[in-house]
Amino acid sequence: MNFLTKGIYFARLLYSLQVGKVVTPLYNVQMDTTWMCNLKCKMCEWDDILMDRKTHIDFNLFKRVIQESIELGLRKINLGVAGEPMIHPEITKIINFLTENRIEISVVTNLSYSIDKFIESLKKVSKIIVSVDAATPDTYSKVRTGGDFERVISNLTKLSDSGVNIIASYVIEKNNYKEINEFIKLMHKIKVKKLHFGIVNNINQDILKQVMLSESEYNEMLEIIEEGIKTSEILGISSDGMLRPGFAISHRERFLRRLDGGTQVPHEIDSIPCYVMFFFATVTPRGDVYPCCDAQKIPWMKVGDLSLHGFREIWRGEIYNNLRRKFKKPGKPIICERCPLEDFNRTMYRYLRWI
Numbered sequence: 001m002n003f004l005t006k007g008i009y010f011a012r013l014l015y016s017l018q019v020g021k022v023v024t025p026l027y028n029v030q031m032d033t034t035w036m037c038n039l040k041c042k043m044c045e046w047d048d049i050l051m052d053r054k055t056h057i058d059f060n061l062f063k064r065v066i067q068e069s070i071e072l073g074l075r076k077i078n079l080g081v082a083g084e085p086m087i088h089p090e091i092t093k094i095i096n097f098l099t100e101n102r103i104e105i106s107v108v109t110n111l112s113y114s115i116d117k118f119i120e121s122l123k124k125v126s127k128i129i130v131s132v133d134a135a136t137p138d139t140y141s142k143v144r145t146g147g148d149f150e151r152v153i154s155n156l157t158k159l160s161d162s163g164v165n166i167i168a169s170y171v172i173e174k175n176n177y178k179e180i181n182e183f184i185k186l187m188h189k190i191k192v193k194k195l196h197f198g199i200v201n202n203i204n205q206d207i208l209k210q211v212m213l214s215e216s217e218y219n220e221m222l223e224i225i226e227e228g229i230k231t232s233e234i235l236g237i238s239s240d241g242m243l244r245p246g247f248a249i250s251h252r253e254r255f256l257r258r259l260d261g262g263t264q265v266p267h268e269i270d271s272i273p274c275y276v277m278f279f280f281a282t283v284t285p286r287g288d289v290y291p292c293c294d295a296q297k298i299p300w301m302k303v304g305d306l307s308l309h310g311f312r313e314i315w316r317g318e319i320y321n322n323l324r325r326k327f328k329k330p331g332k333p334i335i336c337e338r339c340p341l342e343d344f345n346r347t348m349y350r351y352l353r354w355i
């Protein structure tokens with residue numbers, strides 16, 4: 001982008017945010033190629049009732065969305081969040097189509113399957129986020145039901161040896177919080193250099209109660225995290241999310257409050273507008289469009305149906321613009337308290353709060 005293009009882009013962004021009507025390019029699309037999954041994790045936040053686990057996105061629909069998105073400015077796509085994206089019967093065609101169109105691809109996968117027939121496709125992906133969540137087979141079997149730990153580690157080794165950009169992800173919960181340090185050391189051993197640590201999230205209170213840390217476990221975790229930060233530094237591994245210095249302590253009250261039903265949205269988060277909606281959209285395998293992946297849990301947040309309308313029409317349409325305006329103000333639903341893109345919203349707010 002040259003200076004003039006940047007200036008025009010910024011002016012369009014300010015206009016969009018001011019009036020709550022998007023005239024900026026679409027930057028990123030989140031797309032589940034399928035809702036099917038090879039695992040059945042206890043803490044899975046993707047409800048079988050909301051998701052028809054047999055649904056794959058139709059390849060022609062996928063192509064149509066991407067072609068329209070490219071005209072709108074699309075640069076990046078994230079494949080997979082509520083299912084295992086590599087299960088899609090035409091995943092190789094999907095990745096090839098995106099690569100031919102120079103779209104940067106991120107894939108979220110559990111890697112608990114044979115990757116031999118996918119290895120060439122995976123090498124074309126710019127970022128692979130692998131859900132591991134354990135440092136031993138025993139813990140893995142408790143967290144990732146139906147998965148095969150040894151296979152995941154062997155696949156990770158193959159991919160890191162091929163030079164693929166990998167982020168190994170660790171969602172902290174009751175069953176695995178004691179293994180954070182062992183996980184860092186194991187990833188170092190197989191040459192994975194980037195780790196992300198989140199904390200378990202689920203709007204189903206019954207599931208959350210089974211997997212979320214108690215107050216004493218949380219306090220114990222704080223000490224383990226301190227040790228983990230030191231281990232990462234010594235081994236030269238980048239560990240973000242919960243392992244950012246001070247993060248787990250400053251978010252302590254908020255995380256623990258999740259166990260109280262989580263019905264209150266804390267004022268400081270609720271008062272920040274959702275800027276994500278001006279850059280981002282989520283497309284489900286059924287062809288429904290939502291502002292972000294978590295919004296799929298709230299049926300009234302659906303902004304369009306691709307069997308009835310084009311993607312451009314939905315992205316610039318009144319239903320999505322109304323939601324953009326509504327989410328500039330407080331009173332957001334429960335999912336926003338646990339916003340996976342909170343960092344992005346906070347950063348934008350720091351610079352653009354005057355709008």
Ligand code: SF4
Nearest residue numbers: 037039041044082083
């Ligand atoms: S791998 Fe992911 S989508 Fe599949 S069951 Fe586990 S948490 Fe859910």
Ligand code: SF4
Nearest residue numbers: 274276292335336339
């Ligand atoms: S969770 Fe809420 S605040 Fe976060 S991106 Fe989605 S709609 Fe926006």
